[in-house]
Amino acid sequence: MEPKHHVFLDANVYLRFYKLSDADVKELGQLVTLVKSGEVKLYLTEQSRDEFNRNRDEAIAESLKGVREQVLKPSFPRMFRDHARFAELRKAVSSYEDQRQQMLQDITDAAMKRELAADRLIAELFELAEFVPLTDAIWETSRRRYDLRNPPGKGKSYGDAVHWVSLLDAVPDGQDIFVVSDDADFRSKLDPTQMSDFLKEEWRRKKGATAVLYASLPDLFRDHYPDLHLLEALEKEMVQRALAVRSLAGSANFQQTHAAVEAVSRFSDFLPQEVDELLLAAVNNTQIRWIIEDDDVFGFFTGLVREHQDSVDPGLLAEFWGLFEDDGYYSDDEE
Numbered sequence: 638m639e640p641k642h643h644v645f646l647d648a649n650v651y652l653r654f655y656k657l658s659d660a661d662v663k664e665l666g667q668l669v670t671l672v673k674s675g676e677v678k679l680y681l682t683e684q685s686r687d688e689f690n691r692n693r694d695e696a697i698a699e700s701l702k703g704v705r706e707q708v709l710k711p712s713f714p715r716m717f718r719d720h721a722r723f724a725e726l727r728k729a730v731s732s733y734e735d736q737r738q739q740m741l742q743d744i745t746d747a748a749m750k751r752e753l754a755a756d757r758l759i760a761e762l763f764e765l766a767e768f769v770p771l772t773d774a775i776w777e778t779s780r781r782r783y784d785l786r787n788p789p790g791k792g793k794s795y796g797d798a799v800h801w802v803s804l805l806d807a808v809p810d811g812q813d814i815f816v817v818s819d820d821a822d823f824r825s826k827l828d829p830t831q832m833s834d835f836l837k838e839e840w841r842r843k844k845g846a847t848a849v850l851y852a853s854l855p856d857l858f859r860d861h862y863p864d865l866h867l868l869e870a871l872e873k874e875m876v877q878r879a880l881a882v883r884s885l886a887g888s889a890n891f892q893q894t895h896a897a898v899e900a901v902s903r904f905s906d907f908l909p910q911e912v913d914e915l916l917l918a919a920v921n922n923t924q925i926r927w928i929i930e931d932d933d934v935f936g937f938f939t940g941l942v943r944e945h946q947d948s949v950d951p952g953l954l955a956e957f958w959g960l961f962e963d964d965g966y967y968s969d970d971e972e
Contacts, residue, residue, distance in 0.1 A: 640678035642861065643808050644668075646762075647800065647818030648688035650854060652696040654755040664854045665758040671862070672765045674875045675908050681766035682803040684796055689759075697748050704741060709733055769803040778802045788833050789822035797822045801836065805843060813847045814840060817857055823850050878904045882911045885925070886918035894924050898937050912945045913953065920956045929960050 654665055671677040709730055717723055747753050751760065769775075779798040783790045789797035797820060808814050816823055816832065825831040832850035840848035851857040881904065885897035907915070919925050919938050928934055938957070946954055 640675055642671075642677045642815055643680065643812050644677050644815045644817065644857070645680045645682070645800070645804055646685070646854070647816070647820055648685045648692065649819055650817050651685075651689050651759050651762075652692055653819075653853075654759070655693070655696045655753070656700045664858065665755065665762070667858065667862075668854060669758060669761050669765070670875065672762065673908075675906060679762060679766040680769060680804060680807055681763055682769045682800050683771040684799040684803065686763065686768075688796060694748075697753075701741065701744065704737065707737065709737075767807060769807045771799060771803070775799060775802050775806060788835050789820070805840075808844065811845050813849065814844075815849050815851060815857055817851045817854055819852050874904075878907070878911070882907070882914055886914050886922065888918075888922060888924045890924055891928055894928060895931070895933060898933050902933075902937050907941070907945070909945075909948055912941060912949060915941060916949065916953050916957050920953070920960070926960060 668677070668679070672679045711730060713723070713726075717726075744753070748756070776795075776799070779795050779802045782802070783795050783798050787798075789801055804814055804816075821829075823833055823836065825833050827834075830850075830852070831837075832848050837848050840846060851860075878901075881897065881901040885894070885901050888894040888897050901915075915938070919929060925934065929938065942949070942954065942957060
């Protein structure tokens with residue numbers, strides 16, 4: 638399944654999620670759904686990962702600073718002190734302070750363990766993203782473009798140049814790139830909402846496609862996923878497909894195998910890991926292997942292989958086609 642969109646999130650975008658509301662963190666969760674479904678391919682440069690890790694603690698501390706300083710120290714005139722409910726008011730003030738201190742401690746502890754909601758989502762995205770290591774070649778090219786004063790870059794930092802060169806290296810030719818960043822170095826001086834003309838032209842010349850800048854993840858969603866119902870439907874389909882794959886892979890009898898093949902055949906796009914799971918099941922699960930020549934089972938698995946054989950591990954591919962060697966069935970490469 639080819640992704641529809643290739644996306645890079647600058648470190649400042651990830652860090653921003655520690656300062657925003659639960660609704661904003663949900664945006665990150667929607668991106669997880671899009672990446673898991675294969676709709677979006679996310680890129681994580683080594684430079685961006687390291688920038689995030691360097692600045693994470695500071696971003697969280699800055700977010701908590703206001704709460705730490707919100708010490709409630711009310712002052713009451715004598716007429717309040719003589720009121721019958723003054724003691725209750727004193728207790729309420731004391732309770733507020735106790736709760737504030739406890740919540741600050743709980744959140745600080747969770748942050749230290751990387752167990753905040755944003756931590757879990759960011760960790761999942763980092764795991765799902767295509768990681769682009771900082772090679773010597775990328776480093777030298779980045780330094781050279783910085784020395785030539787070619788954007789992106791500022792001060793004495795090569796960081797943005799490393800991001801850009803990494804993306805030029807990793808994204809396939811002919812594919813647009815969506816860069817999500819509020820860094821001015823990517824922006825056009827004429828229109829700050831647009832990608833730098835120099836960078837757009839370079840991407841067009843070298844990749845044969847378009848480079849687009851978004852200041853935030855919600856901005857990208859508004860352009861390409863304006864209807865959240867589409868995301869919900871996508872997530873539902875992804876879950877249903879995963880359950881169908883799991884049902885077939887774990888089939889316990891022939892009847893269940895036929896029913897599971899019928900269910901999974903309703904889906905046309907499978908993630909690489911799902912293809913591997915299905916082929917491993919065909920090889921290892923006797924309830925599939927022993928009826929692999931039945932029309933429905935044979936049609937599904939051979940169709941799956943012919944569509945995905947370029948991305949399947951050659952060893953697994955050989956094991957799968959080996960199921961048919963005694964009966965004269967061969968893959969395209971063996972004919």
